[in-house]
Amino acid sequence: MALSKIFTARFYASNAAIFFLVFYFFFGIVPGNMLLSYHLTLIRGFTSNTDFLFLVLSGWAIYNVKCAFFVLKTLSARESLYLYGTLGVLDGTSKWTTWYRIHFSLYLPALAYSAVAVCVAWKDKHIGAAAVIVLFQLLMTVIPLYFYDYRIKRPGTTSIFIRWQQKLNRLFTKPLWAYYVYELLNNGSRSLFITKGVTGLIIIVTYSLMEQPYELRFMLVGLLLVLLAHTVLVFNHRQFDDLKLSMTVQFPLPLWKRYGHTSLAYFVLLLPEFIFLAVRTYQVAGPLDQLLFICVSVSMLVMWRKLLYFSKLDQDKYFRWVLISVVVALFMILGYWYWYLVIALQVLAFTIFSIRYYKYEPPLAEVQ
Structure with a gap:
């Protein structure tokens, strides 16, 4: 008892x-x-x-x-x-x-x-x-x-996981782009695993419901749902940067390299989905389609992250803009404008980033 x-x-x-x-x-x-x-x-x-x-x-x-x-x-x-x-x-x-x-x-x-x-x-x-x-x-x-x-x-005694983590920290120095991914694995594992479980289910359902022959647009629509499942992780990225990496603005790094760090971090974050998607579709989707999946996914998450450099963009407004961007992307996908979508997302994201990065001030609620 x-x-x-x-x-x-x-x-x-x-x-x-x-x-x-x-x-x-x-x-x-x-x-x-x-x-x-x-x-x-x-x-x-x-x-x-x-x-x-x-x-x-x-x-x-x-x-x-x-x-x-x-x-x-x-x-x-x-x-x-x-x-x-x-x-x-x-x-x-x-x-x-x-x-x-x-x-x-x-x-x-x-x-x-x-x-x-x-x-x-x-x-x-x-x-x-x-x-x-x-x-x-x-x-x-x-x-x-x-x-x-x-x-x-x-x-x-220290647990095996903690000892392994300490040994890994001694052997490897984490690059700047990997800090948020590392944070999710250690302190955000619950939300990360839930997200990955949901996205895995979405990929399975999307591919199972797709009628033959293979339809690229149908897969890209399913991919938009996969990306929507990551919106909370992207929103929390801003809070992590504000609390833990605010001093990195002083680092002598050019904007293009900082932008590349964000893109690389989201590529690694989405790597399980890319691998699972490739396993499910390798018989029907060629290398160009696989590259398109990667480019659309990374570009969309990067654009959502750069939107958060507008300090007054709270969670409600952020999700509103996310849904607007998904609707626009959906129409572009249905219109076969796949690569135009990638270019538009990248141009918009880098423009916002270049204008807002050094002007950005964290919301008071996130720094208190």
Whole structure:
């Protein structure tokens, strides 16, 4: 009972907003009479499609890592030192049973949904998908237990991830363009992983819904949705620059190089999408189409970032301009003006950047 309050109750309380959002997405937006068919369609979708199944498993893995990190963080907290005197004395079956109950209570939502998925897959004769889900969830519930046991036996030790991060920092000096990407990987991993999961789903759905023959415009419209999923990350980039990199304006760097740093950062940020898109479309999309995907994506994100050099552009106004730019891009795509779109975005972005960069003053709300 005491361990449930320490781990389970605190975990669900601290993540209540996320669980409410997920619950609303899966149950709140669907009419009651369509709820069963909606989830059956969703489950049959990922149990019959390898790419979709991989995406779902990735989502469960991310949630599992979140559960494990919460337990490890709780064990590392100063106010939790007394746990080493209680959990540390357990041995044998009682030790592993206790750790399993703790992790099971946190990971239960994923297990419950996957159990339903296994039953549906088995009934639909998708034996392979059912076996993969069962084996995957078995690993998800067993592997974290060894990390918990390792931490409880070695109180005060630095985690493997932190040691790897410190070693990587000693070996490599981060270039200026990589600072925000590094920040997302370390302190913004939740929003980053959610974004990548959404964009992966968009790419799968876009390619699956496209009728033959291959239609470039259809793929570019799907790509616009992928870019829309990154709007919050782009908006947060300004706050990161204002708080952490405000002194870089004093660096002796020409404007074209600073502009290139932004472009390179967004290219790396979008690299998973480019690779996944190439894997999905390499049989029908030639090298020029792949280059177009990259140019449109990077140009659009760079233009959105440069818009934020207008200090009075708050989040509401920013999203308004984002939607306007997407509508304009949509019409240009439908009109086959693909490369004109890239040129227009680059010219507009660099013009704004060259005019506003040295005049920009961070909003007071971001520097306080």
